[in-house]
Amino acid sequence: MSQVLGKPQPEEEDDDEEDELVGLADYGDGPDSSDADPDSGAEEGVLDFSDPFSTEVKPRILLMGLRRSGKSSIQKVVFHKMSPNETLFLESTNKICREDVSNSSFVNFQIWDFPGQIDFFDPTFDYEMIFRGTGALIFVIDSQDDYMEALARLHLTVTRAYKVNTDINFEVFIHKVDGLSDDHKIETQRDIHQRANDDLADAGLEKIHLSIFFLFQNSGIEKAFLFDVVSKIYIATDSTPVDMQTYELCCDMIDVVIDISCIYGLKEDGAGTPYDKESTAIIKLNNTTVLYLKEVTKFLALVCFVREESFERKGLIDYNFHCFRKAIHEVFEVRMKMVKSRKVQNRLQKKKGATPNGTPNVLL
Ligand SMILES: Nc1nc2c(ncn2[C@@H]2O[C@H](COP(=O)(O)OP(=O)(O)OP(=O)(O)O)[C@@H](O)[C@H]2O)c(=O)[nH]1
Numbered sequence: 001m002s003q004v005l006g007k008p009q010p011e012e013e014d015d016d017e018e019d020e021l022v023g024l025a026d027y028g029d030g031p032d033s034s035d036a037d038p039d040s041g042a043e044e045g046v047l048d049f050s051d052p053f054s055t056e057v058k059p060r061i062l063l064m065g066l067r068r069s070g071k072s073s074i075q076k077v078v079f080h081k082m083s084p085n086e087t088l089f090l091e092s093t094n095k096i097c098r099e100d101v102s103n104s105s106f107v108n109f110q111i112w113d114f115p116g117q118i119d120f121f122d123p124t125f126d127y128e129m130i131f132r133g134t135g136a137l138i139f140v141i142d143s144q145d146d147y148m149e150a151l152a153r154l155h156l157t158v159t160r161a162y163k164v165n166t167d168i169n170f171e172v173f174i175h176k177v178d179g180l181s182d183d184h185k186i187e188t189q190r191d192i193h194q195r196a197n198d199d200l201a202d203a204g205l206e207k208i209h210l211s212i213f214f215l216f217q218n219s220g221i222e223k224a225f226l227f228d229v230v231s232k233i234y235i236a237t238d239s240t241p242v243d244m245q246t247y248e249l250c251c252d253m254i255d256v257v258i259d260i261s262c263i264y265g266l267k268e269d270g271a272g273t274p275y276d277k278e279s280t281a282i283i284k285l286n287n288t289t290v291l292y293l294k295e296v297t298k299f300l301a302l303v304c305f306v307r308e309e310s311f312e313r314k315g316l317i318d319y320n321f322h323c324f325r326k327a328i329h330e331v332f333e334v335r336m337k338m339v340k341s342r343k344v345q346n347r348l349q350k351k352k353g354a355t356p357n358g359t360p361n362v363l364l
Pocket residue numbers: 065066067068069070071072073074086087088089090091092093094114115116117175176177178179
């Protein structure tokens with residue numbers, strides 16, 4: 001099982017071979033991510049919104065989509081290391097489930113899983129409040145289903161949300177592509193892209209940008225770690241087991257890259273940085289595996305193990321990497337915005353003589 005901000009855990013029996021959600025790192029589970037009771041989330045109709053002045057306010061990501069589209073499965077596989085096969089037994093979600101993903105200083109947000117059947121435009125739901133504090137809205141579409149209803153719902157959701165908050169990032173996940181042929185996948189993505197954007201254009205909302213992509217079931221990446229380059233602690237990994245040898249090999253690769261850059265990459269007066277956005281390295285091992293390192297942020301690197309034959313489709317791997325990097329940057333941006341706005345709000349509150357949590361200061 002993966003661990004967050006930690007060294008590898010002992011291997012666990014896990015027959016699940018597939019890295020189902022490559023392109024999204026698994027930020028692990030365990031005590032770190034379970035610091036909030038998943039069921040402590042707002043009950044249907046009884047939303048318990050975070051106090052905007054509380055220091056607990058976190059960037060919020062909403063998971064929406066029709067019933068059985070796979071929202072809870074995505075959350076469980078990504079954040080709880082559930083094997084994709086086990087998602088078959090997931091019960092339908094009947095209330096909004098909120099969960100804190102606050103495993104480290106790098107990744108810190110709250111994810112809200114909405115039940116598919118919920119009518120969040122029901123007057124009893126304060127959707128304005130929901131969307132106002134939202135950083136990203138992920139809309140999941142089941143590609144094996146007739147997706148016309150999903151597209152109508154997507155349009156309604158996006159237009160409502162945008163009216164309340166123009167800063168929301170809209171991400172559309174085309175899910176369950178495992179059942180589609182390669183041709184059908186491309187055709188489905190093209191069709192969904194076209195229809196979703198046409199609907200927005202018809203509503204005069206071309207400026208809304210929808211990022212639409214597949215959740216790759218098999219990108220050819222065998223194992224991936226998101227490393228903090230300086231400490232060589234991995235802050236996230238995928239759902240396959242971690243073994244010490246693999247982890248150490250990744251650490252060695254980071255050392256090699258940084259050492260070589262320090263020796264030959266810096267200017268004579270020592271100017272420059274040994275690690276920047278151009279940093280990348282590929283090492284072919286003698287066991288038909290390729291080690292691939294790429295910069296994600298100035299602190300983080302993704303280190304992957306890729307089968308040699310899969311590496312021939314390097315474009316696909318790079319595309320996955322690109323989506324992943326973009327998602328990480330968006331999470332950081334959302335987080336920075338929230339931190340800034342919280343500071344401003346706290347300052348304003350202080351000026352007004354109230355404590356950050358909204359209770360007036362009482363001077364005794
Ligand atoms: N073929 C396939 N099935 C999947 C995949 N992901 C999830 N499923 C299945 O889709 C079904 C519905 O998954 P859920 O995660 O419960 O869907 P949901 O959107 O949370 O559903 P509600 O809670 O009813 O809104 C389950 O039987 C899952 O096993 C996938 O990648 N491929």
